[in-house]
Amino acid sequence: MQALTVILYLLLAIGLAPLLSGVIARLKNNLRLRAGQSILQPYRNLRKLLGKEEIVPENSSWLFRAAPAIVFAASLTLFLLLRTNSLLSVIFVLALGRFFLALAALDAGSAFGGIGSSREMFLASFVEPAACLVILVLYLAPGPAWSVAHILAGLALLIVVLAETARQPVDNQETHLELTMVHEAMLLDHSGPALALLLLAAQIKQLFWLVLLVSLFVPLTALLPLGAGLLAAALVIALIEVGIAKYRLFKVPDLLVFGSILALLAVAGALLGV
Amino acid sequence: MNLLININSLVVLDPFALFFLTVILLISFPALVYSLGYLQPKYSGAKLLTTQLTTVAFILSMALLVIVGNALVFLIVWELMTLLSYLLILTDSESDAAVNAASLYIIMTHCGTAFLTAAIFLIYRHSGSFDLPAMAAACQTMSPLLRNTLFFFFLIGFGTKAGVVPLHLWLPYAHPQAPSHISSLMSGVMIKTALYGLIRFVFLVLGISSLWWGITVLTLGIISALIGIIYALMDKQLKRLLAYSSVENIGLILLGIGLAMILTRLNLPGLAALALTAALYHLLNHAVFKGLLFLCAGSVQKGTGTLNLEKLGGLIKTMPWTAGFFLVGAMGISALPPLNGFVSEWLLLQALFTGGQSVPGLPALYLALAAAAIALTGGLTAACFVKAFGITFLALPRSQEAAEAREAPRTMIFGMAFLAAAVVCLGLLGPTVFNVLATVAGSICRAAPPPAAFLSSDLTICFVLALGSGLAIGHFSNGQKVRVGRTWACGYYETGSRNEYTATAFSKPFRIAFSFFLLPFRKTEKVKDSFYHVKSFVYETYTTKIFKEYLYDAGLGLVLRGARFFKRAQAGSIHLYLSYILATLVLLALLVRAF
Numbered sequence: 001m002q003a004l005t006v007i008l009y010l011l012l013a014i015g016l017a018p019l020l021s022g023v024i025a026r027l028k029n030n031l032r033l034r035a036g037q038s039i040l041q042p043y044r045n046l047r048k049l050l051g052k053e054e055i056v057p058e059n060s061s062w063l064f065r066a067a068p069a070i071v072f073a074a075s076l077t078l079f080l081l082l083r084t085n086s087l088l089s090v091i092f093v094l095a096l097g098r099f100f101l102a103l104a105a106l107d108a109g110s111a112f113g114g115i116g117s118s119r120e121m122f123l124a125s126f127v128e129p130a131a132c133l134v135i136l137v138l139y140l141a142p143g144p145a146w147s148v149a150h151i152l153a154g155l156a157l158l159i160v161v162l163a164e165t166a167r168q169p170v171d172n173q174e175t176h177l178e179l180t181m182v183h184e185a186m187l188l189d190h191s192g193p194a195l196a197l198l199l200l201a202a203q204i205k206q207l208f209w210l211v212l213l214v215s216l217f218v219p220l221t222a223l224l225p226l227g228a229g230l231l232a233a234a235l236v237i238a239l240i241e242v243g244i245a246k247y248r249l250f251k252v253p254d255l256l257v258f259g260s261i262l263a264l265l266a267v268a269g270a271l272l273g274v
Numbered sequence: 275m276n277l278l279i280n281i282n283s284l285v286v287l288d289p290f291a292l293f294f295l296t297v298i299l300l301i302s303f304p305a306l307v308y309s310l311g312y313l314q315p316k317y318s319g320a321k322l323l324t325t326q327l328t329t330v331a332f333i334l335s336m337a338l339l340v341i342v343g344n345a346l347v348f349l350i351v352w353e354l355m356t357l358l359s360y361l362l363i364l365t366d367s368e369s370d371a372a373v374n375a376a377s378l379y380i381i382m383t384h385c386g387t388a389f390l391t392a393a394i395f396l397i398y399r400h401s402g403s404f405d406l407p408a409m410a411a412a413c414q415t416m417s418p419l420l421r422n423t424l425f426f427f428f429l430i431g432f433g434t435k436a437g438v439v440p441l442h443l444w445l446p447y448a449h450p451q452a453p454s455h456i457s458s459l460m461s462g463v464m465i466k467t468a469l470y471g472l473i474r475f476v477f478l479v480l481g482i483s484s485l486w487w488g489i490t491v492l493t494l495g496i497i498s499a500l501i502g503i504i505y506a507l508m509d510k511q512l513k514r515l516l517a518y519s520s521v522e523n524i525g526l527i528l529l530g531i532g533l534a535m536i537l538t539r540l541n542l543p544g545l546a547a548l549a550l551t552a553a554l555y556h557l558l559n560h561a562v563f564k565g566l567l568f569l570c571a572g573s574v575q576k577g578t579g580t581l582n583l584e585k586l587g588g589l590i591k592t593m594p595w596t597a598g599f600f601l602v603g604a605m606g607i608s609a610l611p612p613l614n615g616f617v618s619e620w621l622l623l624q625a626l627f628t629g630g631q632s633v634p635g636l637p638a639l640y641l642a643l644a645a646a647a648i649a650l651t652g653g654l655t656a657a658c659f660v661k662a663f664g665i666t667f668l669a670l671p672r673s674q675e676a677a678e679a680r681e682a683p684r685t686m687i688f689g690m691a692f693l694a695a696a697v698v699c700l701g702l703l704g705p706t707v708f709n710v711l712a713t714v715a716g717s718i719c720r721a722a723p724p725p726a727a728f729l730s731s732d733l734t735i736c737f738v739l740a741l742g743s744g745l746a747i748g749h750f751s752n753g754q755k756v757r758v759g760r761t762w763a764c765g766y767y768e769t770g771s772r773n774e775y776t777a778t779a780f781s782k783p784f785r786i787a788f789s790f791f792l793l794p795f796r797k798t799e800k801v802k803d804s805f806y807h808v809k810s811f812v813y814e815t816y817t818t819k820i821f822k823e824y825l826y827d828a829g830l831g832l833v834l835r836g837a838r839f840f841k842r843a844q845a846g847s848i849h850l851y852l853s854y855i856l857a858t859l860v861l862l863a864l865l866v867r868a869f
Contacts, residue, residue, distance in 0.1 A: 056756060089620065095653070099659075109668075110769065111773055114780060122787070200615060248785070
């Protein structure tokens with residue numbers, strides 16, 4: 001019985017993750033006064049990719065083919081961690097997915113994969129302290145609450161989300177210019193179902209981060225406030241993406257360190273009980 | 275007059291000693307099996323025999339070190355261990371690099387040993403016995419000043435051997451020079467015996483009397499972890515990279531030990547036991563995965579003849595076993611679930627979190643900072659090992675040697691397989707191992723070991739994760755429609771190994787972000803055969819090793835200048851020298867009377 005609820009829960013996460021991506025893309029377009037795509041477009045993309053054949057680069061090894069499955073499994077595990085409230089493991093599971101994604105990017109043997117892989121690991125190193133401290137805040141002062149600590153943690157988490165979901169000003173999902181991409185550059189040589197799996201993994205990870213962000217302020221059991229919170233978070237992300245240009249790569253650590261400092265202040269707040 | 279060495283207390287087999295004995299034997303066995311194949315064609319006859327005998331003696335000296343209960347014997351065995359490892363670094367004594375590395379090693383560790391000797395004899399003056407329990411009793415009545423001094427002596431003495439920043443200088447020179455199974459023993463086990471000594475003498479003999487001791491150790495741990503991994507990330511020689519990463523891991527273990535000291539001092543023995551358990555778990559894990567990684571590096575060196583990352587690549591196809599084992603080790607060291615590094619770093623963070631919850635005020639914030647430092651270190655470690663594995667084993671070979679690599683012989687594969695299995699088991703059997711180590715830590719902190727219930731739920735998830743990915747891989751390798759195609763290169767088709775990313779390029783963002791510390795500089799050299807055409811272009815990039823250049827070289831300069839000054843006393847007359855001897859004797863006699 002319990003296994004069944006877990007499976008249903010995971011299926012729900014898989015099912016809703018592309019929708020969130022679609023909503024953010026639509027919001028961005030509407031904010032720019034464009035008509036925008038349907039919010040169901042990510043589903044269509046996935047269906048199309050799943051039906052295509054997979055092209056594997058000739059220089060690559062078994063690792064290239066195994067990586068998408070591992071990345072997907074790692075993303076899904078995040079939701080299991082959320083369910084059992086063992087958030088401490090989150091940074092480790094994230095690292096697992098990232099590790100294999102970065103290795104697969106190197107495996108194709110092109111410079112683009114190398115750029116993406118190097119930059120992803122670079123940015124992730126600066127994301128991890130902030131993420132760790134936000135989790136510490138949740139450990140010291142379990143939410144949801146509208147305290148100083150939670151608001152500061154929320155701001156820090158927002159910066160983490162921007163970096164982890166490849167959003168501006170850290171990365172730009174809309175461009176396919178090889179020299180500026182980070183996340184996209186790593187996916188460049190994947191195709192067909194493998195690419196679908198990687199895109200879905202990224203969408204699931206995005207849903208996870210936003211649910212975590214909302215859970216700072218809203219109980220996860222209340223579905224309506226949760227949905228409203230997710231929508232609000234999507235709007236905030238869309239506003240940021242429309243409003244801010246992409247930072248230079250070497251300016252991004254400044255932003256991420258700022259996030260860590262916010263998170264440290266949040267910890268101080270949690271220790272003081274405010 | 276009591277005996278210097280009491281036979282009854284010569285050997286101590288408490289849980290702590292047994293734990294270390296296990297660690298030593300766990301690494302020694304596969305390393306010895308590995309050496310059978312590793313040493314074979316290069317060395318033969320007498321050289322092979324002496325090397326192997328020295329290795330066995332080295333292992334025995336380490337095993338002896340952790341079970342002696344007499345400080346004098348401890349010092350003697352400590353020195354024996356140092357000398358034997360010195361000989362082993364010198365295995366390739368015809369190379370200048372080995373001789374220099376070995377000299378640096380022996381000079382630095384002897385300076386450390388001097389501090390240890392001083393500390394142990396200072397205690398002996400109070401206790402009148404070298405038995406550890408008697409020394410522990412004597413320490414309780416010492417003045418705070420003396421205890422602080424002793425703590426610093428132990429910290430410097432053991433810290434030199436462990437490779438704590440800024441005393442780490444010998445490590446990146448000595449470890450790469452030794453044959454790989456020796457590097458694996460030195461990095462995996464020998465530097466841990468220094469931590470054994472630190473815990474044994476500070477926790478059990480000296481007793482923790484000030485809060486700032488723990489804070490000092492914790493801070494040193496953070497510094498070592500960060501600096502070690504930043505240097506590892508910059509390096510492109512595989513074994514030196516691993517040696518720097520040992521500095522990082524020693525830092526993480528010290529962080530745990532420091533936390534345990536702080537919590538002991540704050541009267542939270544249960545949490546201190548948790549922190550110490552995490553530290554011991556990480557110590558065991560590091561022994562296993564670093565041992566494994568050094569063995570794999572040796573296999574790469576044997577198969578290709580080089581350890582320079584820029585000349586490697588594509589080995590996953592020619593050396594599939596070595597590649598697989600290196601991947602397991604790299605995953606372990608990057609703390610990826612469900613392998614062993616994950617469990618110990620998780621425990622470290624857990625100890626910091628619960629510590630932060632229970633400790634009042636500013637120290638709690640400092641623990642949060644330590645947690646952030648662990649997270650940063652974790653991220654950098656993952657980047658470092660993506661580089662190490664990705665550049666060495668994936669994509670296309672970058673040189674002829676790498677293209678013609680041959681897989682290692684069976685004995686070497688066995689050695690690596692044994693340790694890789696240990697990496698997996700220590701991860702999957704986390705709760706069981708935790709309970710064992712909690713008993714060990716509990717015996718040191720004199721507190722009931724904390725329960726391990728919180729571990730198992732997370733590990734179940736890891737099982738699900740492993741299972742899920744296994745199933746997914748199975749599904750994909752079935753493959754519906756798969757075609758082999760070219761790598762995308764913007765429409766160009768002649769892609770080769772020169773299109774690949776290099777190790778130097780991979781670490782460039784880090785070099786820029788940490789430039790305030792690394793002080794990078796580059797050398798470029800253009801050769802033009804006409805105004806318009808550049809015939810060749812050489813580009814080299816370096817980082818400044820600030821500890822060597824600003825601390826050690828400056829110190830060395832002082833010593834040399836001092837030596838030049840005192841050289842004036844060396845006039846060449848035998849009468850003068852005889853009078854020096856007489857003067858020294860008189861001075862010593864006066865000194866003895868004074869005390």
